[in-house]
Amino acid sequence: xxxxxSAITHTPSVVATPAALAAIRELLRDHRGGxxxxxxxxxxxxxxxxxxxxxxxxxxxxxxxxxxVGGCPYxxxxxxxxxxxxxxxxxxxxxxxxxxxxxxxxxxxxxxITRTKICAxxxxxx
Amino acid sequence: xxxxxxxxxxxxxxxxxxxKEKYGNFIGGRFVAPVKGQYMExxxxxxxxxxxxxxxxxxxxxxxxxxxxxxxKEKWGEILPLSERAKVLNKIADAIEANEEMLSVAxxxxxxxxxxxxxxxxxxxxxxxxxxxxxxxRMLEGTITEVDKDTLxxxxxxxxxxxxxxxxxxxxxxxxxxxIAPALAAGNCTVVKPASPTPWSxxxxxxxxxxxxxxxxxxxxxxxxxxxxxxxxxSPRIAKIAFTGETVTGRLIMQYAxxxxxxxxxxxxxxxxxxxxxxxxxxxxxxxRKAVEGFVLYAFNKGEVCTCPxxxxxxxxxxxxxxxxxxxxxxKIKQGNPLDTNTMIGPQVSAQQIQKISSYVDIGxxxxxxxxVGGQRAKMEGxxxxxxxxxxxxxxxxxxxxxFQEEIFGPVxxxxxxxxxxxxxxxxNDTLYGLGAGVWSRDGTRAYRVSRAIKAGRVWVNCYHSYPxxxxxxxxxxxxxxxxxxxxxxxHYTQTKxxxxxxxxxxxxxx
Numbered sequence: 046x047x048x049x050x051s052a053i054t055h056t057p058s059v060v061a062t063p064a065a066l067a068a069i070r071e072l073l074r075d076h077r078g079g080x081x082x083x084x085x086x087x088x089x090x091x092x093x094x095x096x097x098x099x100x101x102x103x104x105x106x107x108x109x110x111x112x113x114v115g116g117c118p119y120x121x122x123x124x125x126x127x128x129x130x131x132x133x134x135x136x137x138x139x140x141x142x143x144x145x146x147x148x149x150x151x152x153x154x155x156x157x158i159t160r161t162k163i164c165a166x167x168x169x170x171x
Numbered sequence: 172x173x174x175x176x177x178x179x180x181x182x183x184x185x186x187x188x189x190x191k192e193k194y195g196n197f198i199g200g201r202f203v204a205p206v207k208g209q210y211m212e213x214x215x216x217x218x219x220x221x222x223x224x225x226x227x228x229x230x231x232x233x234x235x236x237x238x239x240x241x242x243x244k245e246k247w248g249e250i251l252p253l254s255e256r257a258k259v260l261n262k263i264a265d266a267i268e269a270n271e272e273m274l275s276v277a278x279x280x281x282x283x284x285x286x287x288x289x290x291x292x293x294x295x296x297x298x299x300x301x302x303x304x305x306x307x308x309r310m311l312e313g314t315i316t317e318v319d320k321d322t323l324x325x326x327x328x329x330x331x332x333x334x335x336x337x338x339x340x341x342x343x344x345x346x347x348x349x350x351i352a353p354a355l356a357a358g359n360c361t362v363v364k365p366a367s368p369t370p371w372s373x374x375x376x377x378x379x380x381x382x383x384x385x386x387x388x389x390x391x392x393x394x395x396x397x398x399x400x401x402x403x404x405x406s407p408r409i410a411k412i413a414f415t416g417e418t419v420t421g422r423l424i425m426q427y428a429x430x431x432x433x434x435x436x437x438x439x440x441x442x443x444x445x446x447x448x449x450x451x452x453x454x455x456x457x458x459x460r461k462a463v464e465g466f467v468l469y470a471f472n473k474g475e476v477c478t479c480p481x482x483x484x485x486x487x488x489x490x491x492x493x494x495x496x497x498x499x500x501x502x503k504i505k506q507g508n509p510l511d512t513n514t515m516i517g518p519q520v521s522a523q524q525i526q527k528i529s530s531y532v533d534i535g536x537x538x539x540x541x542x543x544v545g546g547q548r549a550k551m552e553g554x555x556x557x558x559x560x561x562x563x564x565x566x567x568x569x570x571x572x573x574x575f576q577e578e579i580f581g582p583v584x585x586x587x588x589x590x591x592x593x594x595x596x597x598x599x600n601d602t603l604y605g606l607g608a609g610v611w612s613r614d615g616t617r618a619y620r621v622s623r624a625i626k627a628g629r630v631w632v633n634c635y636h637s638y639p640x641x642x643x644x645x646x647x648x649x650x651x652x653x654x655x656x657x658x659x660x661x662x663h664y665t666q667t668k669x670x671x672x673x674x675x676x677x678x679x680x681x682x
Contacts, residue, residue, distance in 0.1 A: 083419045092531070
């Protein structure tokens with residue numbers, strides 16, 4: 046991503062909490078082919094991290110790999126990626142049903158969520 | 172508008188809404204238990220407590236609904252005269268209208284939207300939609316092309332057959348009618364999947380209209396999106412899929428549609444700019460008050476609207492004066508029990524939404540946006556203490572911030588200023604979305620110029636949040652594909668038969 050010259054120039058990144066990593070491990074037991082995350086945008090599910098079996102969603106030219114969580118890819122539309130500038134996405138788990146067509150976080154009744162840390166001057170390097 | 176009335180929640184003594192312990196799917200004209208016998212709790216956002224159960228369906232239930240729809244499609248779409256189809260749509264409208272108050276209370280309790288909105292907008296609009304399409308279907312005409320004097324080409328609209336329709340949680344009945352009315356009018360049968368947080372009100376609607384709709388024409392299956400939504404959208408037994416929701420799911424739906432080579436129409440959200448030029452404050456008059464109200468409309472339906480005017484662009488010369496008036500109005504917003512006709516803002520639809528909204532407020536603060544008002548979950552008393560209430564919130568910041576770029580789907584507006592007309596247009600279009608926009612000015616030619624320059628499917632001029640049927644609705648850019656709320660929606664629910672007829676008796680002469 047090009048440096049825009051603004052104060053915020055870091056690229057987006059993603060990390061997962063221990064609860065999210067545990068949920069990913071649970072999912073991988075049932076979905077041997079792997080799982081992948083797609084950052085949602087817009088309408089009723091806005092910032093929800095959508096979790097699918099790998100290959101369910103065809104990864105296209107618009108998809109930018111933000112990083113990997115628990116060994117699983119986390120994608121975002123490149124146009125959205127450009128607006129995320131220095132956001133560190135923190136993947137976590139909360140109670141409640143998953144949004145859209147997303148898999149639950151490990152088991153029914155829990156879903157993945159994102160929190161965000163806006164990184165200033167390398168503060169979010171992991 | 173009715174005033175000073177507090178409705179009793181569904182199922183409680185004295186309520187106008189009868190409530191069962193649980194609800195099956197609506198398939199083939201009756202309520203049937205889900206094949207695997209599982210149910211899920213339906214939570215009212217007003218209290219945060221479950222109030223009934225609906226079917227937690229599996230793909231087998233979707234198959235049953237498709238069986239019923241396929242069994243009904245020939246009679247509905249091919250045998251029944253158009254006048255009879257139109258009569259059914261009108262009877263649906265009459266039945267909903269006769270139960271307007273009951274459905275308004277049901278919708279309010281399940282979704283959290285104030286009953287003054289359901290009484291005055293959601294349900295009357297649903298009624299009007301069925302009436303409009305009852306008439307529109309009869310105006311749908313084919314064309315004839317005279318290829319030569321003895322050769323005519325007839326373009327005839329034919330129904331698609333059975334369609335799948337996925338409805339969001341923010342206007343469960345109104346948006347269901349936006350989808351069901353044109354599908355039926357064009358001669359199709361439908362399988363509808365309501366949103367997971369709001370599966371019940373449409374079942375109440377089916378109870379009301381069951382007597383007037385032939386079995387199998389409308390089928391409703393409730394359950395989780397990952398199972399039911401996917402089973403419906405991937406089914407080779409649907410001829411079209413319509414979806415309102417977010418972008419990743421929209422993409423997935425289009426991908427499934429590509430595999431089946433069927434059309435998909437999508438409405439996928441927005442980040443709509445609401446632009447206020449300096450002349451709105453030129454006089455202290457009704458128009459000025461209307462413009463200020465237009466700003467505050469971001470809190471309509473607690474901001475859970477795809478076209479929520481969630482970015483306000485205020486000309487810098489009037490910013491302070493305009494915002495003072497807006498803040499005055501916002502302070503007067505009455506938040507509370509949505510079944511109270513005086514309540515202006517109810518709870519968000521779910522705990523999940525509260526989490527997302529709070530997360531965006533956190534992002535806004537971290538990005539350095541100025542929190543002008545609100546920003547927290549609203550604390551309520553008594554029965555409402557567990558409800559999902561969020562304070563009406565205003566941020567001031569810059570358009571490149573994430574709170575200006577992403578849809579928050581809550582009562583949160585991000586405000587920025589602009590210098591002149593070209594600056595306003597540049598900021599308005601600096602977004603991935605293109606669903607709605609508002610332009611406020613006393614100068615009609617300026618309003619026209621700006622409206623034409625904005626890349627959005629709906630531009631409101633000197634008004635906002637009005638959705639009359641007859642005005643088309645749909646998105647530019649990544650906000651979607653296709654149009655609703657206009658007779659052109661019938662094109663999305665028909666295919667074209669071209670009959671090429673020769674009235675000549677002479678051979679072609681090739682062989």
